[in-house]
């Protein structure tokens with residue numbers, strides 16, 4: 080699988096991955112990580128956990144992936160073809176403010192996405208999804224209806240999630256991703272959260 084550190088792409092095999100992951104409590108995966116700020120923030124806050132950021136777009140990852148934190152890794156991958164090296168390893172998945180094919184995949188319960196999430200997860204894994212009004216509107220969905228649709232798709236895929244709840248401007252403001260902060264100051268500062 081392809082990993083990135085700064086501007087350098089490095090291929091990592093299963094043995095190297097297992098060496099990196101040894102002795103950590105939980106493996107947390109942030110899908111559609113963007114610039115990786117969220118991963119960096121979790122890696123600093125939870126040194127006993129290993130945090131992995133995945134995104135299909137490498138250009139945004141140059142800054143945060145450069146940081147010298149041993150419990151952090153960034154992988155370049157499409158959400159619809161997640162690396163099999165991670166099979167059965169991930170104890171928590173976050174998807175924060177998805178757009179494009181990642182959001183479409185959640186809305187349509189795309190088989191390759193849903194099976195990929197299931198494949199990576201441990202038997203007790205949890206998932207958190209945060210959504211925003213603008214991205215859902217672009218996908219043709221009102222915020223609440225889109226959140227409900229994704230909630231039911233996750234339930235059907237076997238995830239134990241609670242009913243969607245609103246995120247207001249204040250909550251977006253303190254949520255540690257670049258996109259949350261941008262949304263909090265933007266024209267449509269509304270979000271929804273679906274948590275395990």
Ligand SMILES: C[S@@+](CC[C@H](N)C(=O)[O-])C[C@H]1O[C@@H](n2cnc3c(N)ncnc32)[C@H](O)[C@@H]1O
Pocket residue numbers: 110111112113114133134135136139156157158159174175176177178179180181182256257258259
């Ligand atoms: C609005 S940004 C949110 C970034 C970050 N989670 C945040 O909150 O700041 C959405 C991200 O999803 C990624 N994305 C969209 N479709 C994807 C896919 N099919 N596979 C992987 N990443 C995808 C984009 O490249 C982008 O970085």
